[in-house]
Amino acid sequence: MSKDAHLELYAFWRTASTHRVRIALNFKGLGARERFINLETGEQRTPGFLAVNPAGMIPALVDEGHPPLTQSLAILEFLEEKVPTPPLLPSDLHGRARVRSIASMLATDTNPLLTRQVKKYLTSTGGFDETAWQAWMIHWLTFNLETIEQRLATESQTGKFCHGDTPTIADIYLVSIAFIAKAVNVEIKGIPTIDRIIEQCAALDEFARAHPLLQEGAPSN
Amino acid sequence: MSKDAHLELYAFWRTASTHRVRIALNFKGLGARERFINLETGEQRTPGFLAVNPAGMIPALVDEGHPPLTQSLAILEFLEEKVPTPPLLPSDLHGRARVRSIASMLATDTNPLLTRQVKKYLTSTGGFDETAWQAWMIHWLTFNLETIEQRLATESQTGKFCHGDTPTIADIYLVSIAFIAKAVNVEIKGIPTIDRIIEQCAALDEFARAHPLLQEGAPSN
Numbered sequence: 001m002s003k004d005a006h007l008e009l010y011a012f013w014r015t016a017s018t019h020r021v022r023i024a025l026n027f028k029g030l031g032a033r034e035r036f037i038n039l040e041t042g043e044q045r046t047p048g049f050l051a052v053n054p055a056g057m058i059p060a061l062v063d064e065g066h067p068p069l070t071q072s073l074a075i076l077e078f079l080e081e082k083v084p085t086p087p088l089l090p091s092d093l094h095g096r097a098r099v100r101s102i103a104s105m106l107a108t109d110t111n112p113l114l115t116r117q118v119k120k121y122l123t124s125t126g127g128f129d130e131t132a133w134q135a136w137m138i139h140w141l142t143f144n145l146e147t148i149e150q151r152l153a154t155e156s157q158t159g160k161f162c163h164g165d166t167p168t169i170a171d172i173y174l175v176s177i178a179f180i181a182k183a184v185n186v187e188i189k190g191i192p193t194i195d196r197i198i199e200q201c202a203a204l205d206e207f208a209r210a211h212p213l214l215q216e217g218a219p220s221n
Numbered sequence: 222m223s224k225d226a227h228l229e230l231y232a233f234w235r236t237a238s239t240h241r242v243r244i245a246l247n248f249k250g251l252g253a254r255e256r257f258i259n260l261e262t263g264e265q266r267t268p269g270f271l272a273v274n275p276a277g278m279i280p281a282l283v284d285e286g287h288p289p290l291t292q293s294l295a296i297l298e299f300l301e302e303k304v305p306t307p308p309l310l311p312s313d314l315h316g317r318a319r320v321r322s323i324a325s326m327l328a329t330d331t332n333p334l335l336t337r338q339v340k341k342y343l344t345s346t347g348g349f350d351e352t353a354w355q356a357w358m359i360h361w362l363t364f365n366l367e368t369i370e371q372r373l374a375t376e377s378q379t380g381k382f383c384h385g386d387t388p389t390i391a392d393i394y395l396v397s398i399a400f401i402a403k404a405v406n407v408e409i410k411g412i413p414t415i416d417r418i419i420e421q422c423a424a425l426d427e428f429a430r431a432h433p434l435l436q437e438g439a440p441s442n
Contacts, residue, residue, distance in 0.1 A: 054375075055326065055368045066315050067376065073294070073329065074321035081314050093302050094287050100295035105276065108294065112333040121360065127348055139342060147276045154275075155288065 006064040007032035012039045013215035016176040017072035018059040022210035023172045028083040099163045102170040106177045110144040149191040227285040228253035233260045234436035237397040238293035239280040243431035244393045249304040309390045320384045323391040327398045331365040370412040
């Protein structure tokens with residue numbers, strides 16, 4: 001895959017998983033043509049998109065001539081292996097495991113509980129009203145971000161970013177989840193290390209250009 | 222880490238995430254001394270274990286002289302990088318992305334919705350009774366396993382196992398989730414490819430020895 005490769009990213013402006021892939025593409029210097037999938041109108045369940053991803057989920061990254069790549073975690077690892085520079089994982093095994101562990105605390109313990117699909121189930125079948133849904137989101141965001149704060153604040157490998165002084169996939173995950181928290185008006189106090197890292201990230205062009213509110217379909221206000 | 226390395230695995234017999242690490246350790250020929258953490262009595266929230274993993278979650282793998290490794294996905298990638306043979310990921314980039322994508326459909330879309338913590342929230346704060354919890358589990362297991370079945374049944378890379386004719390981390394995830402489904406009496410029909418792969422895995426010693434019911438603390442009946 002060269003920088004001129006024909007890449008297409010099936011995307012929705014707001015989705016955290018797409019947000020992460022956009023950041024990684026920016027770091028790797030890869031441009032991808034975005035194909036807007038309107039989750040508000042259920043476009044992800046149309047035959048056209050189900051042919052790309054039978055799970056009906058975005059993102060899907062199409063590298064011309066290959067089957068669509070799905071699942072943001074798999075896509076980030078793919079981009080890291082395909083375009084190793086600049087690295088988004090440290091070079092030492094234990095460091096890589098730490099970065100993947102922090103990313104995974106967000107990828108598996110946090111984000112899956114906050115999805116559109118889960119909201120749909122809880123508010124239709126599960127008997128949740130908007131207040132109960134908000135409390136659910138606050139619960140998982142708070143517990144997980146506080147736990148990550150505790151790690152970041154106490155582990156010696158933390159630097160300007162989650163791991164050392166250059167961004168890794170852990171920072172990419174953190175930024176994407178912090179955006180969810182902000183979007184749903186959940187403010188978590190007492191996570192100064194995370195707040196500081198988010199601010200460092202926001203100052204970098206690769207993160208800034210990937211901001212959901214700058215993408216096609218985003219509200220202008 | 223040699224095969225004689227001093228490894229300790231903080232574990233509970235039933236947990237899917239621990240199950241996965243046990244299988245990977247078996248493939249890599251690594252023995253780990255298990256430290257039983259009794260989730261039934263809340264041992265994961267005691268100061269002793271929180272010092273190992275502030276998230277209060279198992280598994281945690283301690284490789285002597287290094288900070289504890291947490292999050293099963295990160296641990297599996299660590300073991301794969303540390304002991305490359307036999308490989309649990311294919312050698313080609315697109316194949317690796319496919320295996321990670323299938324694993325991630327289970328790691329992020331399925332397993333996080335079925336945890337003890339989620340059950341606790343839904344049945345205490347969320348107003349779910351046992352029937353509602355069972356329906357929730359059936360919903361996510363069915364949707365995700367049917368979607369994976371569709372991929373496995375139609376994608377040309379599927380072989381004896383999820384990807385080709387040797388086991389990968391996708392199979393490890395699949396077996397661990399299939400065990401959850403069985404343990405909670407959720408029987409999903411119409412997933413013949415998955416059923417066949419699970420059977421192939423069960424016949425392998427590395428999977429068989431890792432079976433939750435063979436571990437310390439498991440019920441004998």
